[in-house]
Amino acid sequence: MKHKGWKYYGKKTGFYFVLFIILIYLLFPFYWTVNSSLKSEAQLQMTPTxxxxxxxxxxxxxxxxNNYRVVFQNKQFVLGLFNSTIVAASTTMLALVTGSFAAFALGKLKFRGRKPALYIILAMTMFPQVTVLAGLYAVINALNLSARISMILSYMIFTLPFTTWVMTSFFKGLPTALMESAKVDGATPFQTFYKILLPLTAPALVTTGLLAFIASWNEYLFALTFTSIDPTARTVPVAIAYFTGAVARQEPFGEIMAAAVVVTVPIVLLVLFFQKRIVAGLTAGAVKG
Structure with a gap:
């Protein structure tokens, strides 16, 4: 009995030790960012750090x-926050609306080619961004679209397939009896989707919407390319990349760290605000019955 007790406590200690190492590994970069953002130029050059x-x-x-003061005095950064909010929010809304309709059709309606369509949607998420960038840029130039519209449409390339694929699995998990009951009551397919099935997928909408927002908020390659001729449309990641020091020939490391903290805070707040919905969305369908 004593040996069994030591074995149990040994496993428990090992589990918490591994958990502690993982937490340090995940949280230390963010801590170091905050720490660096609160240092002056002289403090950043101290050795040892x-x-x-x-x-x-x-x-x-x-x-x-002071780094935060300099960051918010930077007009390009403030404009970048505004652009990122507009682009990320628009992309998320479009992805959720379009993806929900597609997921309803793929998950609940029967038509020829449904399974190949699902695999094509999944395959679209496997292409690296750089492989489609040149062709996409040529199309955007031919259509003469603005930089913000270009980013919103290009971000749909990786947010819409993901949203559709994830939402399809949620619609598949909803009881078919709900649709049959609605049909008996005289509801159209659209009314069944909008009034009955869609509210039941709220956890999935929050989860996929948040992930789509984070992907759009952090995207850099497309944003850098499409805003190269329109600096006023730069999003936050591009604005940070173009940071210059408040003093000539200064490496603005502290300001960059402060900007990174400012950019990360909205995402953290969104996750904390929707954490219950996120957990429900991630665990929905894990237990049947």
Whole structure:
């Protein structure tokens, strides 16, 4: 009995140790970003580096918010926040609306070619962005679209297939009896989709919508390409890449870290606000009955 107890506590200790290592691995980069954003230029150049902002002369803890002040005084960064919000929100809404309709058809309606369509949608997510960039840029130029519209349409390339694929599995899991009952009551297929089935997929909508928003918010390659001739349309990742120091010949490391914190905070708040919906969406269908 004693040996069994030691074995149990040994496993439990090992589990918490591994969990602690994973937490450190995941959280340390964000902590270091915050730590660096609170340091002045002189503090960033201290050797050895410090785990908290310290005065170079006295060693006392001395954080500064000057980097954040400089970041919010940067008009390109503030405009980038606005552009990213517009582009990411528009992309997410379009992906959810279009993906929900497609997922309803693929998950609940019977028609020829349904299974090949699903595999084609899945295959679309496997192409690297750089492989379609040149052709896509040529099409955008031919259509003479604005940079923001170009980004929204191009982001749909990777958000729409993912949204459709994930939502299809949720629609498949809904009881067919719901559709049959609605049909008996005289509801049209659209009314069945909009009033009965779609509200039941709310956890899936939140989960896929949040992931689509994060992907659009963080996207860099398409944004850099399509805004090359229109600097006013730059999103946050591109605006950060074009950061220059507040002083001549300065490497704006502290400002970049402060901007990274500012950009990350909205995503963290969204995850915390929708965490119950996200967990429900991720675990829906895991248990049957």
């Amino acid at each position: 410090t785990f908290v902002p310290r005065d170079p002369h006295t060693g006392a803890v001395s954080p500064t918010f």
